[in-house]
Amino acid sequence: MSIKIQPEAIVALRGFEMPERLGFGTVMAPVMFRARYQDGRWSDGELIPYGPLALDPAAKVLHYAQSCFEGLKAYRNGNNGVGLFRPERNAARMAHSARRLCMPPVPEGLFMDAVRSVASHCANLIPGSSGESLYLRPFLMGTQPDLSVTASRAYEFYVIASPSEAYHAGNMRLWVEREDSRAAVGGTGDAKVGGNYAASLQSIAGLKERGYDQSLWLNPGNRHTIDELSGMNFFAVMDGALHTPALNGSILEGVTRDSMLTLARDQGIEVHEREIDIDDLLALVASGTCSEAFACGTAAIVSPISELGDGDRRYRLSQAPGPVADKLRRALLDIQEGRAEDRFGWMQMVPAASF
Ligand code: COI
Numbered sequence: 001m002s003i004k005i006q007p008e009a010i011v012a013l014r015g016f017e018m019p020e021r022l023g024f025g026t027v028m029a030p031v032m033f034r035a036r037y038q039d040g041r042w043s044d045g046e047l048i049p050y051g052p053l054a055l056d057p058a059a060k061v062l063h064y065a066q067s068c069f070e071g072l073k074a075y076r077n078g079n080n081g082v083g084l085f086r087p088e089r090n091a092a093r094m095a096h097s098a099r100r101l102c103m104p105p106v107p108e109g110l111f112m113d114a115v116r117s118v119a120s121h122c123a124n125l126i127p128g129s130s131g132e133s134l135y136l137r138p139f140l141m142g143t144q145p146d147l148s149v150t151a152s153r154a155y156e157f158y159v160i161a162s163p164s165e166a167y168h169a170g171n172m173r174l175w176v177e178r179e180d181s182r183a184a185v186g187g188t189g190d191a192k193v194g195g196n197y198a199a200s201l202q203s204i205a206g207l208k209e210r211g212y213d214q215s216l217w218l219n220p221g222n223r224h225t226i227d228e229l230s231g232m233n234f235f236a237v238m239d240g241a242l243h244t245p246a247l248n249g250s251i252l253e254g255v256t257r258d259s260m261l262t263l264a265r266d267q268g269i270e271v272h273e274r275e276i277d278i279d280d281l282l283a284l285v286a287s288g289t290c291s292e293a294f295a296c297g298t299a300a301i302v303s304p305i306s307e308l309g310d311g312d313r314r315y316r317l318s319q320a321p322g323p324v325a326d327k328l329r330r331a332l333l334d335i336q337e338g339r340a341e342d343r344f345g346w347m348q349m350v351p352a353a354s355f
Pocket of ligand 1: 197
């Protein structure tokens with residue numbers, strides 16, 4: 001599949017000035033990728049200037065939320081090179097999310113061409129400090145203007161990019177959410193769709209005032225085993241072993257989650273993927289058996305958890321940041337940022353585009 005580079009995209013890249021402060025997801029690269037799907041086939045992709053989208057007000061995505069997204073990162077790697085971290089996992093997960101919402105999966109080749117072309121043209125925008133990167137956000141949406149509740153017949157696929165710092169820096173205090181659910185049994189919990197995140201906002205909204213940073217979601221079926229955070233997977237260290245909720249259909253299969261498990265096993269740390277009952281966990285934190293906990297995700301990397309709040313009780317983790325989170329975070333960043341050998345074949349290299 002060929003990609004057309006619009007001359008205006010090159011003009012936009014040449015004129016771009018990087019702001020001093022980045023934050024997460026607020027500074028946008030001046031170009032984006034677009035491909036369209038109509039009558040059962042995908043168009044060629046094109047790199048175009050970043051800018052507002054023209055959408056019919058009756059587009060399916062605006063009413064019935066037919067859309068899904070991904071998040072992955074590109075790192076500066078040596079002389080002019082760009083390293084993408086496990087992009088094929090994002091391509092596969094996006095195809096899974098698309099199928100769940102009855103959308104045509106973006107073919108893996110198109111997905112890879114899209115992220116490679118954005119990363120290579122934005123090579124100069126990749127920040128160089130450790131923990132910073134170019135965050136890529138592919139998304140797919142149904143654009144057919146038609147208010148009937150049926151799958152769209154037209155779609156658009158975009159990749160936008162944002163030079164970013166980590167999503168969450170420092171220790172996090174989590175609120176155990178016992179009322180709301182972010183996803184339903186048989187719903188879209190294991191698909192990366194906006195509705196899961198929208199459903200989490202009410203819980204998160206009042207947290208800061210109460211001294212918390214994020215909600216910890218329980219399984220919507222049993223309401224007592226841990227699922228995940230909004231946008232991050234959960235890990236706890238008990239007697240030196242690493243425990244994380246097993247994939248159960250309502251948890252997103254995180255690429256960083258999988259990488260943490262691989263790195264932990266490689267370092268000889270005992271790993272358990274299992275159901276973790278919230279009351280058991282809180283008792284183990286109170287007794288000191290659970291010494292550390294952390295969350296991880298593409299955007300957040302690895303974020304230590306210092307406290308769990310449940311009703312009017314607060315449970316403090318004795319180690320935050322703890323040694324296991326710290327060791328795994330460093331091992332991951334060493335591979336992503338090119339300081340350690342890529343023994344698991346996780347990095348895909350892209351040459352920087354010259355223009
Ligand atoms: C990511 O880690 O890429 C995510 O999608 C989380 C994001 C919603 C902040």
